[in-house]
Structures are given as C-alpha cells and as structure tokens.
Amino acid sequence: MDTEPAVPRAMSSRERMAVAMACGRADRVPVMCQLSLGHVFLHSGGDPVEIWHDGEVLADALCTMQRRYGFDGILVNLPGRDPDWRARVARFESADSGWRVHWRGGRVTDQPRDDNPHVTAADGKPLTVPLERVDPESLFYVEPHDLEGLRTIPPDGFPPWQCDTLRAVRARAGEHVSVHAEVFSPFTQLLELVGYQDALLALIVDPGRALACLARLAEGAVHLGRRYADAGCDALLVSSAFVGAGFISRAHYERFELPFVRRVVTGVKELHPALPIYVHTCGAIGDRLDLLEATGVDGIDTFDPPPLGTIELADALAALGGRVFVKGNLDPVHTLLRGDVAAVRTAVRERLELAGRRGGYVLSSACSVPPRTPPANLLVLREEVERFDA
Amino acid sequence: MLAQLAEAIRSHRPESIAACRALAERALAAGVPAARIVDAALIPAMADVGRRFRADEIFVPEVLVSAKAMQGALDVLEPALADAGREPFATIVLGTVQGDVHDIGKNLVAMMLRGAGLRVVDLGVNVAPQRFVAAIDAHRPELVGLSALLTTTMDAMRATLDAIVAAGQRDRVRVLVGGAPVTAAWAMSIGADGHADDAAEAATVALRLLGR
Numbered sequence: 001m002d003t004e005p006a007v008p009r010a011m012s013s014r015e016r017m018a019v020a021m022a023c024g025r026a027d028r029v030p031v032m033c034q035l036s037l038g039h040v041f042l043h044s045g046g047d048p049v050e051i052w053h054d055g056e057v058l059a060d061a062l063c064t065m066q067r068r069y070g071f072d073g074i075l076v077n078l079p080g081r082d083p084d085w086r087a088r089v090a091r092f093e094s095a096d097s098g099w100r101v102h103w104r105g106g107r108v109t110d111q112p113r114d115d116n117p118h119v120t121a122a123d124g125k126p127l128t129v130p131l132e133r134v135d136p137e138s139l140f141y142v143e144p145h146d147l148e149g150l151r152t153i154p155p156d157g158f159p160p161w162q163c164d165t166l167r168a169v170r171a172r173a174g175e176h177v178s179v180h181a182e183v184f185s186p187f188t189q190l191l192e193l194v195g196y197q198d199a200l201l202a203l204i205v206d207p208g209r210a211l212a213c214l215a216r217l218a219e220g221a222v223h224l225g226r227r228y229a230d231a232g233c234d235a236l237l238v239s240s241a242f243v244g245a246g247f248i249s250r251a252h253y254e255r256f257e258l259p260f261v262r263r264v265v266t267g268v269k270e271l272h273p274a275l276p277i278y279v280h281t282c283g284a285i286g287d288r289l290d291l292l293e294a295t296g297v298d299g300i301d302t303f304d305p306p307p308l309g310t311i312e313l314a315d316a317l318a319a320l321g322g323r324v325f326v327k328g329n330l331d332p333v334h335t336l337l338r339g340d341v342a343a344v345r346t347a348v349r350e351r352l353e354l355a356g357r358r359g360g361y362v363l364s365s366a367c368s369v370p371p372r373t374p375p376a377n378l379l380v381l382r383e384e385v386e387r388f389d390a
Numbered sequence: 391m392l393a394q395l396a397e398a399i400r401s402h403r404p405e406s407i408a409a410c411r412a413l414a415e416r417a418l419a420a421g422v423p424a425a426r427i428v429d430a431a432l433i434p435a436m437a438d439v440g441r442r443f444r445a446d447e448i449f450v451p452e453v454l455v456s457a458k459a460m461q462g463a464l465d466v467l468e469p470a471l472a473d474a475g476r477e478p479f480a481t482i483v484l485g486t487v488q489g490d491v492h493d494i495g496k497n498l499v500a501m502m503l504r505g506a507g508l509r510v511v512d513l514g515v516n517v518a519p520q521r522f523v524a525a526i527d528a529h530r531p532e533l534v535g536l537s538a539l540l541t542t543t544m545d546a547m548r549a550t551l552d553a554i555v556a557a558g559q560r561d562r563v564r565v566l567v568g569g570a571p572v573t574a575a576w577a578m579s580i581g582a583d584g585h586a587d588d589a590a591e592a593a594t595v596a597l598r599l600l601g602r
Contacts, residue, residue, distance in 0.1 A: 036542045110516075112489055200451045204455050205455065245449070248451060307573045367541050370541055
C-alpha cells in the first residue's frame with residue numbers, strides 16, 4: 001500500500017533557535033536581533049517612560065516588536081521592575097528632549113524619546129564610585145539599569161520581581177518563541193561602577209584591586225544567571241561589549257576578562273548544563289576569537305564587520321570551526337540604519353550564503369539595532385531567511 | 391631630561407604618572423623653557439603613543455596612562471607657558487553627543503589638543519545640540535568636536551550638525567567628529583569637516599583644519 005511521505009513539520013521558533021544554538025542546522029536559519037531600547041520606544045507604540053520602568057509594559061513592547069519583525073527570539077535586556085515603581089516617583093516632568101523623572105530618594109532620570117535614559121544624583125553628578133572607595137569584598141553584582149539607575153546588589157539583595165519581566169515575556173510570547181535573559185559580565189559591571197576611564201586605568205595602575213572586584217562580580221553574575229535559568233529563559237547572554245581590540249589588548253583580555261566570563265559560564269552550567277550561554281562583544285574581536293571561545297560559551301554575538309569591527313564572516317566561521325554558534329554580522333549602522341531595503345537584502349543574502357547552510361548561525365544585526373533604523377529594513381531579514389531555505 | 395620625560399610618557403608604566411610631574415618640575419627648575427618642554431618632549435611622545443595605538447601595539451589603558459602622565463606634566467608647565475605669553479592659538483568646543491555618556495575618547499582628545507596649544511571648552515557628556523549651539527555663541531570657537539562611542543548614539547552627531555546649521559553658525563566653525571564607530575564615510579555623510587580614528591589623529595586633523 002502506497003503511503004504519502006510525511007511532510008516535515010516546520011520547527012517552532014524556540015526549537016529552531018535551540019538547534020542553531022547547539023550548532024546544528026534547523027529547518028531554516030533563525031533570525032533574532034538585539035533591538036536598542038530606543039528602537040522599541042520609537043516603534044512599539046508604547047510610552048518610553050512606561051517601557052523603561054514597567055516590566056509588564058516592556059514585555060508588551062518586546063513581544064510587539066518580535067511579532068512585527070518575525071524574530072525567532074526575544075532578548076529581555078532589562079531586569080524585572082518593582083510593580084509599585086510609581087510610588088517611588090516624586091514627580092514627572094516633560095522636557096524638550098523627552099521626560100524627567102524625579103525620584104523620592106533624590107535621583108533624577110532623564111528619559112529621551114529615542115534612547116536609554118540617564119540617571120544622576122540629586123546634584124546632577126554621575127552615580128559612579130571612585131575605585132579607591134570600592135571594597136571588593138562588599139561587591140556582588142552591579143546593575144546599571146536598576147529602576148533608579150546604577151545599584152550595587154548584595155548577595156541577598158536581588159528583589160522578588162527580578163525575573164518578572166522575563167516571565168511576563170514568556171507568558172505573552174507563548175511556548176514557541178525563544179526567550180533570552182541578559183547578565184552583565186564582571187568587566188562591564190566594573191566599567192559601570194567606577195566609570196570607564198578609571199576602570200581601564202586600573203588595569204595598569206591598580207590591577208590587584210581590579211582583579212579582586214572582578215572575582216566578586218563574577219559570583220553575582222553566576223547567581224543572577226542561575227535565577228534567570230530557574231525562571232525559564234532559553235538562553236543567557238553575557239553582555240561584555242567593551243573588551244575588543246578597540247579597548248584592551250589580548251593580554252588584558254586573558255587576564256581581566258577570560259577567567260571571569262569562564263567562571264560565569266561554569267557557575268551557571270553547574271546547575272543548568274543544557275542552558276546555552278553566549279557572549280556579546282562589540283567591535284574589533286577578530287584577533288581574539290580563540291579567547292572568546294576559551295571562555296566556554298556556546299555562542300558568540302555581534303561579529304561586527306568592517307569598518308565597525310574586524311570580522312570577515314567566512315574567516316570567523318573557519319576559525320571557529322562550528323564549535324560555537326555564531327550570531328550577528330549585519331552592520332547595524334551602514335546597512336541597517338543608513339542602507340535601503342535593497343542594500344539590506346544584499347547583505348543578508350551574503351551572510352546566508354556564507355553561513356546559512358552549515359548550521360549554528362543566527363541571522364542578526366551585529367551590535368544593537370539603532371533607534372532610527374527603518375522598520376522596512378528589518379522586515380527583510382525574515383523574508384530572506386524564508387526565501388533562502390525555500 | 392627631556393628625553394627622560396618623553397620616555398616616561400611613552401612607557402605607560404604606573405609610576406610614570408608621578409614621574410612626569412617631577413621631571414617637568416626639574417626641567418623648569420633647570421631653566422628649560424616650558425614651551426620647549428612641550429614641543430620637544432610632550433608633543434612628540436604623545437604622537438608616538440598615538441602611532442602605536444593606531445598600529446594596535448598598545449590599547450586604551452596604555453594610552454590613558456600616557457595621557458594622564460602628559461597631563462600631569464602639562465599642569466606643572468601651564469603657569470610658565472602663560473607667563474611666557476604662549477596663549478592658546480584657537481578654541482575648540484568639545485563634547486560627547488546627546489544620549490552618550492562615554493567620555494574616554496573625548497577626554498583623550500581634550501588632553502591632546504591642550505598639549506597642542508588649543509583652548510578646550512569641554513561640555514562633558516550627553517550634550518544636547520542646543521548646548522553646542524549656546525557654547526559656540528558663548529566661546530566663539532574655531533572648532534567643534536563631537537564624540538560618540540555607540541552605534542546607537544552616533545546619529546546624534548547629525549542632529550547636532552543640523553542644529554548648528556539652523557542656528558546660522560556653520561560657516562563660523564569647522565566640525566570634527568570621532569569615536570569608535572565613526573568613519574570617514576560617516577563624517578562625510580553628515581557634513582562634518584574632519585574625522586579622526588583616535589585622539590592623536592584628532593590633534594593632527596584639528597591643526598590641519600586650522601591651517602597649521
């Protein structure tokens with residue numbers, strides 16, 4: 001008796017991402033960009049102040065953007081918010097460039113219409129702390145984007161709502177979309193805590209203190225990564241933007257970044273061995289792909305092409321040999337922001353030709369999608385991955 | 391002594407920060423004119439630091455140590471430079487554009503330009519276009535420098551240039567842009583007059599824009 005051959009079922013977005021993050025080949029190349037919050041502010045239809053400060057509103061906005069662009073995954077790139085956050089506000093104020101939030105504790109948030117807000121002390125000064133005043137033993141995790149700005153969080157200090165935005169996104173997006181959480185690398189936490197200039201100076205003038213801080217901050221990132229994994233994230237992004245060759249040497253990367261990201265990866269995987277973990281590093285990383293891989297991550301994100309970075313995708317794929325998944329490589333500025341639909345289409349096809357048939361590739365902007373990127377340019381990504389595999 | 395000072399700047403060793411102040415003081419005490427110390431030691435040393443940075447031989451932390459060492463020497467020399475009548479020959483209004491709070495590149499550029507003899511009006515970070523416009527009116531600079539680190543904020547450079555044009559100031563200033571994601575093509579596309587890949591090049595380009 002003849003039987004019809006079974007028609008392969010299309011994978012869900014979540015399945016597709018899981019296969020790609022395991023370096024396999026899915027039914028098509030998954031697509032998932034990290035959107036700047038400014039892009040979400042401008043294009044989701046939500047109010048920027050609400051999106052930034054209210055986890056439920058952010059969840060709505062992120063899911064709106066995922067559906068609009070047909071992305072296979074969502075990165076939840078802010079922590080959960082106090083549901084009673086409005087009770088902490090003394091007053092709101094409109095400004096030419098956006099809004100200003102005056103907190104009862106004295107801090108002030110300046111919220112632009114198209115970019116991340118900036119929080120200052122009541123006197124207008126930044127919230128960073130001089131390195132010489134930091135006791136490394138007191139550190140655990142530094143959250144740059146807490147409700148009222150930069151906050152050092154002690155071991156028992158994560159609030160009960162820390163994972164609520166992640167859960168809200170899962171509830172809205174359903175079981176078929178890949179939902180990723182984000183922790184900051186120890187190095188990024190140090191940059192945010194003491195300021196970029198002082199942190200980078202410390203690598204030379206006070207390396208012992210820097211290393212002591214990084215060791216503690218790694219434990220905080222482990223703890224937070226485990227919590228997000230417990231809350232059901234499908235992958236964990238370790239955000240470490242500023243450790244490429246535009247900033248530090250390979251030697252400094254080996255000493256001040258590699259061991260601490262490795263600790264985050266091994267620490268989370270002790271309890272969640274199957275959770276994919278990937279690192280997001282911007283700019284010139286072509287000289288240190290081996291070091292990024294040596295952190296033990298499952299994947300590497302951005303792969304900025306020239307002129308923003310130093311990655312030629314074919315060379316990077318050959319160097320990594322399919323041992324880690326690759327996400328990114330679309331130039332966010334010259335292609336996505338400034339290019340037209342035809343230019344984006346050409347750039348996408350080039351990436352798919354290079355990486356699309358070998359598995360372990362997630363089509364994505366390199367760094368975050370800039371705020372004023374035309375939505376029409378982003379729609380091309382999903383169109384082209386479907387056309388490519390068809 | 392000048393060779394020692396230059397070498398201390400180039401070395402980017404932690405102790406060079408204090409050593410440069412001491413060497414500048416010793417050179418002044420020995421009767422070396424401040425302008426000669428700047429021209430023969432500080433400027434060539436930082437130019438060499440910039441060259442090695444562009445060649446990926448050294449990176450931002452090393453440049454920061456060298457710049458801090460140079461700034462320490464310059465702090466010692468500035469009163470003597472003023473006494474000798476060496477006034478800044480031009481002014482630059484400098485800032486990190488709106489939405490961006492990163493200041494390493496801008497600070498390095500400020501130090502390099504001070505070393506090259508310019509007066510620097512540093513507006514800080516997250517500077518709104520209208521603050522640049524107001525500063526141009528207030529300080530009458532020959533140059534304006536715009537810095538951005540992020541791909542998400544470099545568009546604010548265009549907004550700043552648009553504001554300068556709208557204020558009728560564009561023909562009074564030359565505009566120099568820079569920062570990690572900023573390219574010559576980008577600079578041209580937004581109508582800037584010059585672009586630099588790093589702080590040392592920024593000083594070179596600034597001097598070229600000033601016709602020196």
